[in-house]
Each structure stands twice: as structure tokens, then as C-alpha cells.
Amino acid sequence: MMRFAPSRDFYIPKDSVKIADKAGDGLVYIYTSAKGRPAAIAFHGKAAKPDWHHSFASADARERKIREHFEGRRRWAEWKQERCDERKKPHGFEVGHVLYASWGYEQTNIDFYQVTKIIGAYMVEVCAVSQISADKGDEPWMTGKVVPHLDAFTGKPMRRRVNGRSKSVRIDNVRTAFLWDGRPINWTGYA
Incomplete structure (x- = not known):
């Protein structure tokens, strides 16, 4: 059975007036409801479903809501752009830097990786390295x-993209490796 997926035109009332934000992707259609009250329906970007659809006590209240919608969409676009720019910053990793991944369920596993090659501004080649116990005896x-x-490689080299925002490398769907600060890292083995 085919599902009914209405387009944006399905939601837009007849005889409504379109107001588009010139500085963002917000779009509002204003109209008068069946009860004679000011009403509006708002969209953003290419979205088919409305962000909101309200009737208002006054035209001033409707204008306030429209202004808030446009400002919110602009803030969201700025935030998205900032985040995108942060992710694209050069990572600053160098050959020899060590990364660690802490992961596990009911126990904490630690894996170390060493940067073996820089591949452009956003990619590195990392290789798993073995670990040495740093226990003091009172754990x-x-x-x-x-x-x-260091340099005691245990796996094959892997090419990974660096997240410039968090300075991390996604190893697989479970592990994300972060820059190691030089201090011993705790592990647990309860399972």
C-alpha cells in the first residue's frame, strides 16, 4: 500500500501571502483563519512539513512570532556554518603523535594508536601500538x-579523517581516538 506523503503545497492555505526571509531560509505564509483571526504557517529550506502553524490573538503577535522564526533560522544557519568551519580546520597532528581510544561495556578497554603519516590537511594514517603497564601496585x-x-605496532595502518572540531579520529563504529596527553590511562577488566 502506498503511503500518502503530502507536499508543501498541501499545507499552504489558499489566498495566503508569502513572506520570505532575505537573510536566511525561513519562509512564512500569512492569512486570516476561518474564525477571522490572524494566522500563519512557517517552513524552512526545502522542508515539506511546516515548522509551526498557528492562529494569533493579534497581528502584532503574529509579526513577533514570524520575526522569532526568522531570527531562529538565521542563528541555526550561523551555528551550522561555524560547526562546519571548525570541523574543516587543519588538525595539527604530526607524525609520532599518540591517540587513545577508551571503550567498552561493563569494563574499560584502552587502545593506543600512533600517527604514522599525514595525508593532506584532513587525513592521517594511524597504526595500533601495544601498551605497557604503568601500575603502581595500589590499584x-x-x-x-x-x-x-611507541613504535611497537600491532596492526595494519589505517587511513582516517580527522575531526578538526574535537581533534579526534573515528577508528570504527565503537571507538573514537583522541590525542593522548602523556598521562597513564585507567582500564578495568570486570567482565
Whole structure:
């Protein structure tokens, strides 16, 4: 059975007046409701469903809501652009930098990766390295601390894109590796 997916035109009342925001992607249609009250329906971008659809006590209240909608869409577009720009910043990683990934369920696993090659402004090649125990002897049962064993590679090199915003590398769907600060990292092994 085919699903009914209405287009934007389905929601727009007849005899409505279109108001578009010149500085953003907001779009509002104003009209008078069946009860004679000022009403409006708002959209953004290419969205088929409305962001909101209200009737108002006065035309001033409707204008306020329209202004808020346009300002909100502009703020959202600015935030999205800032975030996109942050992600595209050069990562600043260098060959030899060490990354760590902390992951696990009911236990904390630690993996270390060493940057082996810089590939352009947004990509690096990382390779898993082994770890050395950094326990002091006073850790609780089934816990400990580890540090990376530099240049002791245990896996094959992987090409990964660097997230410039968080200075991280996504290893797989479970692990994200962050720049290591040089301190021993805690692990647990309860499972």
C-alpha cells in the first residue's frame, strides 16, 4: 500500500501571502483563519512539513512570532556554518603523535594508536601500538593503568579523517581516538 506523503503545497492555505526571509531560509505564509483571526504557517529550506502553524490573538503577535522564526533560522544557519568551519580546520597532528581510544561495556578497554603519516590537511594514517603497564601496585582489583609502547605496532595502518572540531579520529563504529596527553590511562577488566 502506498503511503500518502503530502507536499508543501498541501499545507499552504489558499489566498495566503508569502513572506520570505532575505537573510536566511525561513519562509512564512500569512492569512486570516476561518474564525477571522490572524494566522500563519512557517517552513524552512526545502522542508515539506511546516515548522509551526498557528492562529494569533493579534497581528502584532503574529509579526513577533514570524520575526522569532526568522531570527531562529538565521542563528541555526550561523551555528551550522561555524560547526562546519571548525570541523574543516587543519588538525595539527604530526607524525609520532599518540591517540587513545577508551571503550567498552561493563569494563574499560584502552587502545593506543600512533600517527604514522599525514595525508593532506584532513587525513592521517594511524597504526595500533601495544601498551605497557604503568601500575603502581595500589590499584583496586581488576583495574590498572597503561601507557603506549611507541613504535611497537600491532596492526595494519589505517587511513582516517580527522575531526578538526574535537581533534579526534573515528577508528570504527565503537571507538573514537583522541590525542593522548602523556598521562597513564585507567582500564578495568570486570567482565
